[in-house]
Amino acid sequence: MKYADVKRVGARSKSLMFATASLVLAVATTGCGSECVDAFDCRSENGAAPEGQQWSCVAEKCETRPIQQVPEEDAGTNPEPDSGTEPEPDAGTEPDAGTEPDAGTEPDAGTEPDAGTGHPCEMASHDPVFGTLQLGGGFVAAESAALPEDVLALATSPGPVYTVYAVRGSGMGVELGMFSLGIWPELQTDGTKLFDVVAPADRTGTATVFSNGYLVNDGQRLFAGYTTSAQGAPGSVAMHDLTTPSASSYLSSQGNYSAASFASGADRVVLVNGFSLGDATGGVGIYGLVTSESPFQTVRVANFPAGEAGASGFTAVADNGVAFLGYSSSVDFSNKARVVAPSVVTAAVSSGTPVDLGTQPEVVVGSDFNASSSFGNGVVVKRGGYDENWSFVSTDVSRYALSLGSAPSDVVIGERAPVLTFADQCTSVTQLSNMGADLLVAIEDKNGQRLVRIQEAQ
Numbered sequence: 001m002k003y004a005d006v007k008r009v010g011a012r013s014k015s016l017m018f019a020t021a022s023l024v025l026a027v028a029t030t031g032c033g034s035e036c037v038d039a040f041d042c043r044s045e046n047g048a049a050p051e052g053q054q055w056s057c058v059a060e061k062c063e064t065r066p067i068q069q070v071p072e073e074d075a076g077t078n079p080e081p082d083s084g085t086e087p088e089p090d091a092g093t094e095p096d097a098g099t100e101p102d103a104g105t106e107p108d109a110g111t112e113p114d115a116g117t118g119h120p121c122e123m124a125s126h127d128p129v130f131g132t133l134q135l136g137g138g139f140v141a142a143e144s145a146a147l148p149e150d151v152l153a154l155a156t157s158p159g160p161v162y163t164v165y166a167v168r169g170s171g172m173g174v175e176l177g178m179f180s181l182g183i184w185p186e187l188q189t190d191g192t193k194l195f196d197v198v199a200p201a202d203r204t205g206t207a208t209v210f211s212n213g214y215l216v217n218d219g220q221r222l223f224a225g226y227t228t229s230a231q232g233a234p235g236s237v238a239m240h241d242l243t244t245p246s247a248s249s250y251l252s253s254q255g256n257y258s259a260a261s262f263a264s265g266a267d268r269v270v271l272v273n274g275f276s277l278g279d280a281t282g283g284v285g286i287y288g289l290v291t292s293e294s295p296f297q298t299v300r301v302a303n304f305p306a307g308e309a310g311a312s313g314f315t316a317v318a319d320n321g322v323a324f325l326g327y328s329s330s331v332d333f334s335n336k337a338r339v340v341a342p343s344v345v346t347a348a349v350s351s352g353t354p355v356d357l358g359t360q361p362e363v364v365v366g367s368d369f370n371a372s373s374s375f376g377n378g379v380v381v382k383r384g385g386y387d388e389n390w391s392f393v394s395t396d397v398s399r400y401a402l403s404l405g406s407a408p409s410d411v412v413i414g415e416r417a418p419v420l421t422f423a424d425q426c427t428s429v430t431q432l433s434n435m436g437a438d439l440l441v442a443i444e445d446k447n448g449q450r451l452v453r454i455q456e457a458q
Helices: 023-028 041-048 341-353
Strands: 054-056 063-064 133-135 139-144 151-156 163-169 175-182 192-194 210-217 221-230 235-241 250-251 258-264 269-276 285-290 297-303 309-317 323-329 335-340 370-376 380-385 393-405 411-422 426-433 437-445 448-456
Touching: 133 139, 151 426, 151 437, 163 210, 175 210, 192 235, 210 235, 210 258, 221 258, 221 269, 258 323, 258 341, 269 309, 269 323, 269 341, 285 341, 297 341, 297 370, 309 335, 323 370, 335 341, 335 370, 341 411, 370 426, 380 411, 380 426, 393 426
Parallel strands: 151 210, 258 309, 309 370
Antiparallel strands: 054 063, 133 411, 139 448, 151 163, 163 175, 175 192, 210 221, 221 235, 235 250, 258 269, 269 285, 285 297, 309 323, 323 335, 370 380, 380 393, 393 411, 426 437, 437 448
């Protein structure tokens, strides 16, 4: 499986949260002598190729090759082939045009064709808000706002007035920052930089830095993470204190792939899906940063199912505290997730005894998925699958209601409810986040990128 842990680069690179989980291992262990993982790396590091040429990553080295012309009838279904013999995945982070348009990063043939080509995506009717996506029954659209192109992750403050925060920069490289984009929905294109995501030692080091594409707001602090290409995928979680900026700091963490904020009673915990967190170690699993204690404490919260999990995955926490804890299958590399009641998470944090996710209910998605977020008392996932070129072909964004059962440790999983359905691949969903009980969806197509607020219908 490819997570965008083949992290993409460039000022226009997309959020790395849209990749599947196992390449976090592959890229994290890439030697420092590697120039590239794919053609996107080469374009980002070296700029545009000479006219008539395109970049190719061969044996981890960047080379230029003649551009092979794609027959017009194929445009948008298999854009930018690499000489027809060695298809190059779109860095695992987000698909190329024709499967899922590359939302505002570097549009391929299927997303923004030249005028007069007559490409289906250019000719198709696009709704100003949803493009060619279809909104599911039971959901309504509220406001929308333009979104800058270099946003890698989003988070909002607690309501009812919402400040929108973002990680901005390149998916590969040290120029990553936490920004305030202002009060929703009057977002600022430039925004205010608050804190560097990458710790000073790694900003001046020789290892390649990869953004991990998440941003968490626990009500007082922002958390974002990165890893490096050094052996063992070392990295850090950046912690920016919104109240006392001078108290901002970094915490070492290997392979911190995704994260979410968990609260239960007086407990405040950031759940980190990765290999380690501070003094808490033990390999791939779920770790907790207990921010309600001073100084902060770290603990291993959950172990992935034995023999079933091959790598990290996606993490979300519903409004009612039910935790959605994901991992990559060791069999076919698809993403999976188990749900855990808040009382079980709290017990694991306080006792230091990790939960065995193999004993917890599984959310049966019915396909692979490459993004997740909380949505009220439930979670959403972006479903689909990877094609032969490692492009993710999205089918829908669907919600699963999560509720507590008769016992405090039981979780009831609702039926799948489609929120957005892909009629084609002319419009893409580049990010999922939440704003209070509502869903924030970053949408990209020929009309640009915008952030849309979706609510459950009353």
